[in-house]
Amino acid sequence: MSYLLEALGRGLxxxxxxxxxxxxxxxxxxxxxxxxxxxxxxxxxxDLAIRLGTACLESLRLTEAKAAFECALELGPGGPAAAxxxxxxxxxxxxxxxxxxxxxxxxxxDPDDPAIAFAIATCHERRDEPDAALGNYERALTLxxxxxxxxxxxxxxxxxxxxxxxAISRYERLTELEPGNLDVxxxxxxxxxxxxxxxxxxxxxxxxxxxxxxxxDGQLEDAGTLSDQGRLDxxxxxLERLVEKYPGASxxxxxxxxxxxxxxxxxxxxxxxHAAIDxxxxxxxxxxxxxxxxxxxxxxxxxxxxxxxxxxxxDRLLAAFVGLxxxxxxxxxxxxxxxxFDLASSLEPNSTLLFSETARxxxxxxxxxxxxELTPACVQVAKDPGADNxxxxxxxxxxxxxxxxPNYADLHYRHGLxxxxxxxxxEAIRAFRNAVAINPDYTKALIKLGxxxxxxxxxxxxxxxxxxxxxxxxxxxxxxxxLGLLFAQGARFDLAVEEFEQAVAGNGxxxxxxxxxxxxxxxxxxxxxxxxxxxxxxxxxxxxxxRPRERSWLVQDRFGR
Numbered sequence: 001m002s003y004l005l006e007a008l009g010r011g012l013x014x015x016x017x018x019x020x021x022x023x024x025x026x027x028x029x030x031x032x033x034x035x036x037x038x039x040x041x042x043x044x045x046x047d048l049a050i051r052l053g054t055a056c057l058e059s060l061r062l063t064e065a066k067a068a069f070e071c072a073l074e075l076g077p078g079g080p081a082a083a084x085x086x087x088x089x090x091x092x093x094x095x096x097x098x099x100x101x102x103x104x105x106x107x108x109x110d111p112d113d114p115a116i117a118f119a120i121a122t123c124h125e126r127r128d129e130p131d132a133a134l135g136n137y138e139r140a141l142t143l144x145x146x147x148x149x150x151x152x153x154x155x156x157x158x159x160x161x162x163x164x165x166x167a168i169s170r171y172e173r174l175t176e177l178e179p180g181n182l183d184v185x186x187x188x189x190x191x192x193x194x195x196x197x198x199x200x201x202x203x204x205x206x207x208x209x210x211x212x213x214x215x216x217d218g219q220l221e222d223a224g225t226l227s228d229q230g231r232l233d234x235x236x237x238x239l240e241r242l243v244e245k246y247p248g249a250s251x252x253x254x255x256x257x258x259x260x261x262x263x264x265x266x267x268x269x270x271x272x273x274h275a276a277i278d279x280x281x282x283x284x285x286x287x288x289x290x291x292x293x294x295x296x297x298x299x300x301x302x303x304x305x306x307x308x309x310x311x312x313x314x315d316r317l318l319a320a321f322v323g324l325x326x327x328x329x330x331x332x333x334x335x336x337x338x339x340x341f342d343l344a345s346s347l348e349p350n351s352t353l354l355f356s357e358t359a360r361x362x363x364x365x366x367x368x369x370x371x372x373e374l375t376p377a378c379v380q381v382a383k384d385p386g387a388d389n390x391x392x393x394x395x396x397x398x399x400x401x402x403x404x405x406p407n408y409a410d411l412h413y414r415h416g417l418x419x420x421x422x423x424x425x426x427e428a429i430r431a432f433r434n435a436v437a438i439n440p441d442y443t444k445a446l447i448k449l450g451x452x453x454x455x456x457x458x459x460x461x462x463x464x465x466x467x468x469x470x471x472x473x474x475x476x477x478x479x480x481x482x483l484g485l486l487f488a489q490g491a492r493f494d495l496a497v498e499e500f501e502q503a504v505a506g507n508g509x510x511x512x513x514x515x516x517x518x519x520x521x522x523x524x525x526x527x528x529x530x531x532x533x534x535x536x537x538x539x540x541x542x543x544x545x546x547r548p549r550e551r552s553w554l555v556q557d558r559f560g561r
Contacts, residue, residue, distance in 0.1 A: 003186055003187060003190055003319060003443060003470075004159060004187065004190050004191065004194060004472055005441065005472070005476075005477075005480050006183070006187065007152070007155055007156055007159055007167070007171075007187050008156045008159060008160070008477070008480050008481045008484050009156075009480075009484040009487075010149075010152040010153075010155075010156065011148070011149040011150070011151070011152030011153040011156065012122075012153070012484055012485070012487075012488045013119075013122055013149070013488065014488055015088070015091065015092065016087060016088045016091035016092075016099060016119055016122070016123075017057060017088040017091070017092075019115045019118060019119045019122075020084050020088065020115060020119070023080070023081060023084055023113075023115070024050070024053075024054045024057070024081055024084060024085055024088070030051060030054075030055045032052075032055045032056065032059060032061075035048065035051055035052045035055055036052060039052045039068070043071075044075060045075075046072050046075045046076065046082070049068050049069070049071045049072035049075065049082070050068070050069065050072045050081045050082055050085060052064075052068040053065045053066075053068035053069040053072065053082070053085045053089075054085060056068060057085060057088055057089060057092075060092065062089050062092055062093060065085065065089050066086065066089045068085075069082045069083075069085035069086045069089065070082075070086065072085070073086065073105075077109075079109055079110070080105075080106035080107075080109035080110050080113070080116070083102045083103070083105040083106035083109070084102070084103070084106045084116070086098075086102040087099045087100075087101075087102035087103045087106065087119070090102065091123075094489060096123050096126055096127055099123055100120065100123045100124070103116060103119055103120050103123065104120070107120065112143055113143070114140045114141075114143035114144035114147055114150075115140075117136050117137075117139045117140035117143060118136070118137065118140040118147065118149060118150055120136045121133045121134075121135075121136030121137040121139075121140060121150070121153070122153070124136060125153065125157070125485065126485050126488065126489060128485075130157060133153075133157065134154070134157065137150045137153055137154050137157075138150075138154070141154075146177055148174065148177060148178075151170045151171075151173055151174050151177075152170075152174070154166070154170050155167045155170035155171055155174075156481065156484075158170065159191075159472075159477060159481075160477055160478060160481045162477075164191060164194055164195035165195070167191050168188065168191045168192065168195065171184060171187055171188040171191060172188065174188075175188060180280070181282075182208060182282040182316055183282075183316070185204060185207060185208040186205075186208050186316065186319065186320055186323070188204050189201050189204030189205040189207075189208055189320070189323055189324075189327075190323060190470060192204055192327075193323060193326065193327055193330070193470055193471065194471060194472060198327040198328070198330040198331035199327075199331055201323065201324075201327035201330075202324060202327045202328060202331065205320050205321075205323045205324035205327060206324065208320045209317070209320050209321065209324070222238060223235045223238040223239045223242070223255065223259070224255075226238060227259060227262065232259065232262055232263055233263075235259055236256070236259045236260070236263060239252060239255055239256040239259060240256065242256075243256055243272075248279060250275070250276040250277075250279040250280045250283055250286065251276070253272045253273070253275040253276035253279070253286070254272065254273065254276045254283075254285060254286050254289060256272045257269045257270075257271075257272030257273045257276070257286075257289065257293075258289070260272060261293060261296075266293065266297055269293050270290065270293060270294075273286050273287075273289055273290040273293065274290065277290065282313055282316065283313075284310060284313045284314060284317070287306055287309050287310040287313060288306075288307070288310045288354070290306045291303045291304075291305075291306030291307040291310060294306060295361065300361045300362070300364040300365035301361070301362070301365040303361050304357075304358045304359075304361035304362050304365065307354045307355075307357050307358045307361065308354075308355070308358045310354050311351050311354045311355050311358065314347065314350045314351045314354065315351050315444055315447075317347060318344055318347050318348055318351065318447060319443065319447060319469070319470075321340055321341075321343050321344035321347060322341070322344050322447050322450070322466050322469060322470065323470050324340050325337045325338075325340035325341045325344060325466065326463075326466050326467055326470050328340055329463060337463075338459075341450075341451075341454055341462070341463075341466070344447075344451060345451050345454060345455060348447075348448070348451050351417070352417050352420050352421050353421065355414070355417045355418075355421075356391055356394075356417065356418060356421040359390070359391065359394035359418065360390040360391055360394065362394075363390045363393055363394060364390065391418065391421065391422060392422075394418055395415070395418045395419065395422070398411060398414060398415040398418060399415065402415060407438055408438075409434075409435045409436075409438040409439040409442055409445070410435070412431045412432070412434040412435040412438065412445075413431070413432065413435040413442065413444065413445045413448070415431045416428045416429075416430075416431030416432045416435065416445070416448060417448070419431060420448070420452065425452055425455070425456060428448075428452055429449065429452045429453065429456070432445050432446075432448050432449035432452060433449060436449060436465075440468075440473070441473065441476060443469045443470075446465050446466070446468050446469035447465070447466065447469050449462075449465050450462040450463070450464075450465035450466045450469065453465060
């Protein structure tokens with residue numbers, strides 16, 4: 001797989017109403033029963049009918065929402081809100097024809113609304129009407145040139161057609177809109193690689209690797225000096241003034257958090273690390289420090305989740321190094337490529353270590369919860385197990401889970417990470433090979449396999465694995481593109497999954513269907529990887545305790561369903 005698959009899912013709306021949150025008038029304290037009574041007492045009020053429809057729509061009381069919006073539309077001109085509400089209701093019901101009809105009605109009220117043009121384009125794209133979708137996405141951008149979602153969807157459609165120049169143009173515009181966005185830069189670099197432009201890819205990968213939060217005042221060094229001299233209060237006050245002066249400098253927030261840690265102010269430290277991450281979601285140092293502070297305070301589950309997020313961020317940087325090496329190798333700069341691959345190898349242990357620590361902390365959190373509940377532990381772990389014991393227990397659980405789910409690619413991948421951490425490279429390579437055999441588009445497994453192969457002297461096979469990780473395979477783009485569109489239509493997607501499972505029930509071949517479908521959705525960015533990994537770890541606990549696994553692999557998708 002290539003990280004380009006993620007571009008296929010970007011910009012999709014999970015629900016049409018997400019585009020119109022500011023245009024369907026509803027108040028946070030609106031009470032459904034009270035609104036129903038008020039609307040009955042004043043049946044000619046367009047505003048009340050729309051507010052009632054909005055409240056019913058939020059509660060998914062779709063029949064009542066439809067009736068309220070239809071009432072508002074019949075009462076007379078009141079702007080596009082009633083028609084938008086009806087479009088959203090029909091979208092929830094999977095009736096795209098009717099949704100488009102009412103979007104057209106709304107557009108007649110306000111032809112210059114970019115959100116309406118974008119929603120119309122989305123409906124046409126879901127109906128596999130690319131020409132109509134392209135025209136309306138372009139119209140949305142004419143009305144609002146900074147509409148990120150429209151650029152992302154046009155890029156996705158260009159990738160589907162194999163029009164790399166168009167996709168590159170769209171992502172170049174996205175880099176102008178969000179110059180520090182690591183995912184956008186990584187995608188643009190990979191697009192150049194896919195297009196056969198290694199020199200341009202090298203430049204973009206290098207720019208990706210240079211992205212980091214900037215400090216904007218020399219007084220940071222003064223604060224460090226004060227802290228080293230034991231003048232902690234003065235150091236804190238100095239950095240507090242800097243944070244107040246430069247609230248957008250995430251590096252200042254991290255250093256202030258470090259000082260709060262020294263001062264023993266846990267809440268303030270956590271607040272500063274979160275502030276830094278809010279400013280720069282890809283800030284690896286802040287994420288690791290957040291996890292470390294949770295660990296210091298014994299909040300093992302919180303620490304594990306933070307470290308798990310840090311794994312994903314480190315893997316992004318790892319992919320950038322590998323991409324740079326592949327581009328250098330493609331441009332004939334083999335010596336530089338090998339040096340870059342060596343840098344990637346030196347960076348990779350951060351991911352392995354952080355993931356292993358996540359697994360340990362999950363077991364610690366589990367043991368602490370059992371102790372708090374005063375219930376017998378179902379797994380024999382010492383009361384105060386050492387790190388090695390916890391790691392071995394995590395490996396045992398993954399090995400047991402693989403006996404029950406041998407076709408689950410992500411289990412093989414995570415098992416490989418744990419084996420690599422304890423130095424069992426031969427079995428780790430076997431685990432990564434198994435993951436790739438099941439899912440040939442598994443970027444992270446391909447990169448880890450390549451690094452392990454390079455470390456064991458299999459350089460040519462390693463480079464081939466790196467190439468496979470960064471380039472798209474013919475025939476897989478459209479499959480993932482269609483999967484993203486289907487997933488964006490919740491009811492149809494759930495029905496399709498259930499119908500497939502019923503159709504193949506009993507043939508023994510769909511054992512890992514849901515798990516590998518979840519991985520495919522992660523490939524296109526529709527399911528949060530870090531959250532999905534954490535969910536999988538929790539499911540291992542349920543399996544170890546003999547409890548059934550929950551069918552909850554979609555609880556953390558990007559749409560919040």
